[in-house]
Amino acid sequence: MIQAYFEEWSRRPGDRVRMAISTSHTRVRAVLERISSGPGSKGECRVDTESLADVVDVTVPGRLQNTKVGSFATLPLPSQKLEGALTVHCWVWPTVPDRSKEQIVWSLGDPNGGVSLVLVNGGIEVHAKGRSEPLVMAGLTINPRRWYSVAVGIGEDATIIDVALVSGWSVNSRSTAAGGGAMSSPPACLLLACSQNDQNGFPVNLFNGKIDTPRIYAGSLTDMQRLDLHRRGLCDHQPVASWHFSRDWGSQTIAVDAGGGPSGTIFNGAERGVTGHNWDGTHETFLTAPEQYGAVQFHEDDIVDCAWDYDLDFTLPANLKSGVYAVRLEAGSATDRHPFFVMAAPSDSAPLLVLFPTNTYLAYRNNHLSASDMSSCMPHQKVVPEDEQLLFREPGLGRSVYDVHSDGSPVRYASRRRPLVDLRPAVPSWLSDSYRHFAADLYLIEWLERLGVGYHVATDEDLEREGQDLLGKYKVLLTGSHPEYWTRAGLLILKSYLSCGGRLMYLGGNGFYWFTSRDPQRPWIIEVRRDHSGTRSWDAPYGERMHASTCEFGGIWRSRGEGPNKIVGVGFSAEGWSRGCGYRRTAASHAGVGDIFFAGVEDEIIGDRGHVLGGAVGDEIDRFDLALGSPDHAEVLASSTGVGREYQLVIEDQILALPDQDGAGRPDLVRADMVYFPIEGGGAVFSVGSVTYAGAMAWNDFDNAAARVATNVLRTFASKACLDSSDTPDA
Numbered sequence: 001m002i003q004a005y006f007e008e009w010s011r012r013p014g015d016r017v018r019m020a021i022s023t024s025h026t027r028v029r030a031v032l033e034r035i036s037s038g039p040g041s042k043g044e045c046r047v048d049t050e051s052l053a054d055v056v057d058v059t060v061p062g063r064l065q066n067t068k069v070g071s072f073a074t075l076p077l078p079s080q081k082l083e084g085a086l087t088v089h090c091w092v093w094p095t096v097p098d099r100s101k102e103q104i105v106w107s108l109g110d111p112n113g114g115v116s117l118v119l120v121n122g123g124i125e126v127h128a129k130g131r132s133e134p135l136v137m138a139g140l141t142i143n144p145r146r147w148y149s150v151a152v153g154i155g156e157d158a159t160i161i162d163v164a165l166v167s168g169w170s171v172n173s174r175s176t177a178a179g180g181g182a183m184s185s186p187p188a189c190l191l192l193a194c195s196q197n198d199q200n201g202f203p204v205n206l207f208n209g210k211i212d213t214p215r216i217y218a219g220s221l222t223d224m225q226r227l228d229l230h231r232r233g234l235c236d237h238q239p240v241a242s243w244h245f246s247r248d249w250g251s252q253t254i255a256v257d258a259g260g261g262p263s264g265t266i267f268n269g270a271e272r273g274v275t276g277h278n279w280d281g282t283h284e285t286f287l288t289a290p291e292q293y294g295a296v297q298f299h300e301d302d303i304v305d306c307a308w309d310y311d312l313d314f315t316l317p318a319n320l321k322s323g324v325y326a327v328r329l330e331a332g333s334a335t336d337r338h339p340f341f342v343m344a345a346p347s348d349s350a351p352l353l354v355l356f357p358t359n360t361y362l363a364y365r366n367n368h369l370s371a372s373d374m375s376s377c378m379p380h381q382k383v384v385p386e387d388e389q390l391l392f393r394e395p396g397l398g399r400s401v402y403d404v405h406s407d408g409s410p411v412r413y414a415s416r417r418r419p420l421v422d423l424r425p426a427v428p429s430w431l432s433d434s435y436r437h438f439a440a441d442l443y444l445i446e447w448l449e450r451l452g453v454g455y456h457v458a459t460d461e462d463l464e465r466e467g468q469d470l471l472g473k474y475k476v477l478l479t480g481s482h483p484e485y486w487t488r489a490g491l492l493i494l495k496s497y498l499s500c501g502g503r504l505m506y507l508g509g510n511g512f513y514w515f516t517s518r519d520p521q522r523p524w525i526i527e528v529r530r531d532h533s534g535t536r537s538w539d540a541p542y543g544e545r546m547h548a549s550t551c552e553f554g555g556i557w558r559s560r561g562e563g564p565n566k567i568v569g570v571g572f573s574a575e576g577w578s579r580g581c582g583y584r585r586t587a588a589s590h591a592g593v594g595d596i597f598f599a600g601v602e603d604e605i606i607g608d609r610g611h612v613l614g615g616a617v618g619d620e621i622d623r624f625d626l627a628l629g630s631p632d633h634a635e636v637l638a639s640s641t642g643v644g645r646e647y648q649l650v651i652e653d654q655i656l657a658l659p660d661q662d663g664a665g666r667p668d669l670v671r672a673d674m675v676y677f678p679i680e681g682g683g684a685v686f687s688v689g690s691v692t693y694a695g696a697m698a699w700n701d702f703d704n705a706a707a708r709v710a711t712n713v714l715r716t717f718a719s720k721a722c723l724d725s726s727d728t729p730d731a
Helices: 223-232 360-365 386-391 439-450 458-468 487-498 564-568 593-598 691-697 706-717
Strands: 002-008 015-025 027-035 050-053 057-061 073-076 086-094 102-111 113-120 123-128 146-156 158-163 176-179 189-192 209-218 242-243 256-258 264-267 271-272 295-297 310-313 323-331 334-342 350-354 414-415 455-459 476-481 485-487 502-506 515-516 524-525 568-579 583-585 617-624 635-640 673-679 683-688
Touching: 002 323, 002 334, 015 027, 015 323, 015 334, 015 386, 015 568, 027 334, 057 310, 073 295, 086 102, 102 209, 113 146, 123 158, 146 223, 158 502, 189 209, 334 455, 350 386, 350 439, 360 414, 360 458, 360 476, 360 485, 360 515, 360 524, 386 502, 414 487, 439 706, 455 458, 458 485, 458 487, 476 706, 485 487, 487 502, 487 683, 487 706, 502 706, 564 568, 564 683, 593 635, 593 673, 593 706, 617 635, 617 673, 683 706, 691 706
Parallel strands: 350 455, 350 476, 476 502, 485 515, 502 683
Antiparallel strands: 002 015, 015 310, 027 050, 027 057, 027 323, 073 189, 073 264, 086 146, 086 209, 102 113, 102 189, 113 123, 146 158, 158 176, 209 242, 209 295, 242 256, 271 295, 323 334, 414 524, 515 524, 568 617, 583 635, 635 673, 673 683
16 A cells, blocks of 8 residues: 655645655555546546656655544743642643543653653553553542543642532532652653653643643642632642643744743644633633633544655646646555646646635545445445545544544534545546545546636635636636635635626535635644534534634535535535436527537436536536525526435425425525626636536536536637627637
8 A cells, every 4th residue: 555645735837746645565656647537437537647756756655644633732941949849730621531541741851751741541640651550649539521620739748639620510510639759850841641752752641632731830739729729710820831822823832931942832733722620611712701712532443644655756847737636656556646737837828727626535534434324325336445434544644624523522623634545537526425625626627628618727725825826817616516615815716706706607506505714824724613604513612612723713605605506507406315316408598608608518408417416417416496595597507307315405494394395395595596697897706516427417428508607608608798689609
């Protein structure tokens, strides 16, 4: 097996490309290729490429590379102020305290450990390195998702643990116990959420849960002082080391409050902007009550950067044309292709830009959804590719924002600096029993290659970084099949493009749906915090909808007043993964602009066959709806002929849970619409509102009505200064 990822997903001619590789094979051959086709029909898994062996055809040494899994933080200490006895206080919110494996809340000492606060089997105790028995154990059962105030006094003669439950009712809310002494030298650091690093420098005994505002005091505090800490978080003794946990929400550093010395550092995606021990429910954001958000949440399976060394390093030729490329890796009997995107050189021109929805790719990649039972909406046999099965065995591959962590809390970050096992050409989808996302988007590339139309490619990240400097060059912008995840920056750039005369072909479904943030300092990471609306895989914890990276509320764009209907005329209406269907033409398709777009099309039903779910309408679908903001001058050119009961109305359209809210029971709402509308200033939008449309275009070698309509729209959008009923399509 070969695992790999690129330092950057998108490059320009002349740019440097670096790739990290991990394999048990001793040697790996790497060849550069340009991808020119989609994956073919169900089960075909075709990959047509043009070899660029004259650019890259090298053999590099193979090796296994390991990943630091799990989040933690280091807080350097001012050792000159910590001689003798000391007391450590913090609040702790554990998620799985009853596990038999030790979880370290904090470790005090050098990086190899010293004295540690340990959760194990529902208890909390203090350990010292090199001793087989705990120094002291609290006589209090620790329950999940409850806040505890924990003060530990450490001296050479005695160790005291004082634990108090500070959330929820109890008949036994406090426990104090004393044991043997420890530590004779000043500690160098306070390590949060793990005990030490192993011989490879990896964290061990990772903690799952939140830690709020740790502070260190000189000397052993009295019982009354510890009681004050439990009740108020303060006492008449000033800390000699403390940090600012209630600010700098998007930062990976923790500024020093008292004690001096360097700032603390958060590793591997621990979450900030989460509610603390004193959150009272009156505030929904850390901006209005920062003092109630002094916690950091850790997970044993966090991963936002594998941090592997790069094995392959090459420079793209200055004359390389824009497109989708891959590095083909060969080792032993294994062959694998890892895709990346090459933008156009600044001097190059083309009428069309294909925008690959890489935010969506990131959101879905390495998901563990195959473990769920989807049989009610997916009647075909579920076949999970071997690489996806690997996700359940290798924690170093991380999770998707459709998953929850091992402790049941939601995954809110996704990174491209890790192997993405299901992001490769021709990898089948168990959900659609064919192809989805990147593999399906390659149908659009094959269509353009067959047409001979000049095109360039870019990614969501490129769009957000370069804005109108990128889009302004192109007459037409083409989306992928599922452009679901959009940042505010991306959406504003798109709207500006359309208002300035740009034309958009939205050849997908469930687009422009989830609010997404990109980490400004680490652009390979996106953040998603779902709220309590929308069709979703998890709910955001109460009080934690605001993105730490950009200080904006998460959720669906519709709940922010910027739903997809307002932007592209249609919006998410239903999802299902049984057989799809086609579109029935309306009267509008036989006159005016419709007559242009449907030139040469005799069929009344469009796309009733396809490589994905058997039709142009399927998977996730969108409808035209004036009540949701669809433009009242838009023309509905065709509507779906009808999907089955497996297609369920989206949750945001339901107030009460009622039966028959499906394709058979509510065809008025559960449908896909093909829509066109012009925009003042010369802009225009054509939307199909279905994820499977590209698969229908590819049917019968692209000789079908769905492909013909798309071709007519593309040629019209690319060649005409304006659109009216007198126009005719170019040959």
